[in-house]
Amino acid sequence: MTKKRASNEARSPDGSMCECNPCSAYNVEAILNIDERGQMVLPKEVREKAGIKTGTKLALISWEKEGSICCLALIKAEDLSGMVKEVLEPLIHKGD
Structure with missing residues (x-):
């Protein structure tokens, strides 16, 4: 069965289609500190x-x-x- 691509799918940095969804695997990329001004730094590797x-x-x-x-x-x-509809809608309706 071929997966149908929606026209509103997001693209990854390399230009390929993003396949993330609420049920996909995740990674803890970093632990961030918040400074006294409420700012945080995303590590260079993550950026x-x-x-x-x-x-x-x-x-x-x-x-x-x-x-x-x-x-x-x-x-x-x-x-x-x-991504709003595809990613967030399942989370909103999860308890229905």
Whole structure:
């Protein structure tokens, strides 16, 4: 069976189609420290691997549990519009 590609799929830094989804494997890439100004640094290796350069805009996505934010994710803003429905909708409807 051939997997049908949606026109709104995101692309990886190398230009290939991004296959990530809420059920895919994940990696802990780094542990970040927040400084007194609320800033953090993404390690160079992570930025290079993700294709994040100066001026790249990232969307901060949060998930709430019992009124508090429990999880945060960063998604390139340019990829967000195409990923919202495919990535976030299953998480929203998971408990239905």
